[in-house]
Amino acid sequence: MELFANQVLAGIATGAIYACMALAVVMIYQAIDHLNFAQGEMAMFSTFVSWQLMQWGIPYWGAFVLTVAFSFAAGIAIERLLFKPLAKAPILTNVAGFIALYAIINSVAGLIWDFTIKQYPTPFGSSPFLGSQLISTHQAGMIGITLLMLVMLFFFFRFTRVGLAMRAAASLPESARLVGINTSWMIALGWGMAAAIGSVAGMMIAPVVFLEPNMMLGVLIYGFAAAVLGGLTSPFGAVMGGFLVGIFENLVGTYIPGVGNELKLPIALALIITVLVVKPAGLFGRPIVKRV
Amino acid sequence: MTSMLNVKDLRAYYGQVQALHGLNFQLNEGSLTTLLGANGAGKTTTLRAICNMVRSTGAIEFEGKPIGTRSTENVVRLGIAHVPQGRGTFTTMTVEENLQLGAISRSDKKNIVADIERMYDHFPVLKQRYTQQAGTLSGGEQQMLAVARALMLRPRLMLLDEPSFGLAPLIVRDLFRILGKINREEKVTILVVEQNAQLALELADQAYVIETGRIVMSGNAKDIANNEDVRKSYLGY
Numbered sequence: 001m002e003l004f005a006n007q008v009l010a011g012i013a014t015g016a017i018y019a020c021m022a023l024a025v026v027m028i029y030q031a032i033d034h035l036n037f038a039q040g041e042m043a044m045f046s047t048f049v050s051w052q053l054m055q056w057g058i059p060y061w062g063a064f065v066l067t068v069a070f071s072f073a074a075g076i077a078i079e080r081l082l083f084k085p086l087a088k089a090p091i092l093t094n095v096a097g098f099i100a101l102y103a104i105i106n107s108v109a110g111l112i113w114d115f116t117i118k119q120y121p122t123p124f125g126s127s128p129f130l131g132s133q134l135i136s137t138h139q140a141g142m143i144g145i146t147l148l149m150l151v152m153l154f155f156f157f158r159f160t161r162v163g164l165a166m167r168a169a170a171s172l173p174e175s176a177r178l179v180g181i182n183t184s185w186m187i188a189l190g191w192g193m194a195a196a197i198g199s200v201a202g203m204m205i206a207p208v209v210f211l212e213p214n215m216m217l218g219v220l221i222y223g224f225a226a227a228v229l230g231g232l233t234s235p236f237g238a239v240m241g242g243f244l245v246g247i248f249e250n251l252v253g254t255y256i257p258g259v260g261n262e263l264k265l266p267i268a269l270a271l272i273i274t275v276l277v278v279k280p281a282g283l284f285g286r287p288i289v290k291r292v
Numbered sequence: 293m294t295s296m297l298n299v300k301d302l303r304a305y306y307g308q309v310q311a312l313h314g315l316n317f318q319l320n321e322g323s324l325t326t327l328l329g330a331n332g333a334g335k336t337t338t339l340r341a342i343c344n345m346v347r348s349t350g351a352i353e354f355e356g357k358p359i360g361t362r363s364t365e366n367v368v369r370l371g372i373a374h375v376p377q378g379r380g381t382f383t384t385m386t387v388e389e390n391l392q393l394g395a396i397s398r399s400d401k402k403n404i405v406a407d408i409e410r411m412y413d414h415f416p417v418l419k420q421r422y423t424q425q426a427g428t429l430s431g432g433e434q435q436m437l438a439v440a441r442a443l444m445l446r447p448r449l450m451l452l453d454e455p456s457f458g459l460a461p462l463i464v465r466d467l468f469r470i471l472g473k474i475n476r477e478e479k480v481t482i483l484v485v486e487q488n489a490q491l492a493l494e495l496a497d498q499a500y501v502i503e504t505g506r507i508v509m510s511g512n513a514k515d516i517a518n519n520e521d522v523r524k525s526y527l528g529y
Binding site for chain 1: 343345363364365366368369373374376380381382384385389392393394396397441445
């Protein structure tokens, strides 16, 4: 029983990584109805920017704030320059755009900062959290930051006019235009917010997986799995999905013989497929009901 | 009476297909005008062209300003509220959120709360359901909500696309009574597209009849209602 409890706790700790990334995935899905395959690379690039700022002597939280602001602006710029012209193009064109963006960002990061693995600092320290060896203060801090972002998103969407306008633009673009909402800018704003959230995810994840251009490869797949499990329409679901995927991954690794670290990634993919077949709207998502 | 909306030689296209063939009409300030016509005559397209939701050529002037090149949201921001066919309700949001969305482009935030209360006076049924998801309302209630949402813009001109569609006759009467009241009391100019010609002509002061993308008749609503051709084609007696 103690083993079980410990594995759940360890699962929550790794799940925080996925939850963080899933939040960014859901954000962009809400705005554009697609999954952005370059989301992880954008987060990685942001993390490198923060690392560079710290190399130049800017303290952690200063670099943190500057990076979030930079990522927000960069997300908007990417939408305006690359994806606005593709707004009316078929889905496959957009997917090709995402993959191109993925490759470009990955290469540019490698070009600027090379592919050697770098240490990345944590503001929370890495001692055991409340005396537990399974969860460090950094992981606890990461969980705290993820939940804080979730609460902020909730208030933004529920109680601000811009949040209301963004929800309207995402659910019914034509009706949104008919009440005077500039839906095109709402999409750009969604990109900016997703990039900003992704940058926070990257900066929280980097101390765990270390900083290098391919750091987000596995994380993004788990982030997708978490978002799909929780429901792509629900930020709360995405965070819960992240924790559940982390716990699930750990328990399967512990109790099912033969599943070592090598088979953990296929588990995430199997989870995505199972959820899409059995419960396409996810655990917390709103099923799309149409009157016929 | 001054003219509020002036439409000249309006032509609209869906891809290669031309739907409007040079429409000319005008709406007087404070008037309630109806646009009648059979299915496919171009009524909806006319409203969509005014809000630049379909490719069109020609001149559209609102209060003396040309608006033909403005985007949909910028046309709306001038004070032209459009209640589309199918009502355009934000079904996953609450009744109150729908009303707030109607006022989302307004800068006078202070008055919005009072305006929502005013809508509840006009449409008491919405007050009972203000926390309910709009998609759970009945068809009639959703149409009331759509009109209320449009009014939240404090529009100068309101365009309604077949508000009677799919509603029980009693509810249609109620809705049209409210539209008349809004026109008189709130001084909102109204253009209503209708297939229910009888009711629309009772309510309106001006009427246009459109056939295959052309205006074929225009004038005082009473005169149109007494016209023999109109009676045979649209009123059925």
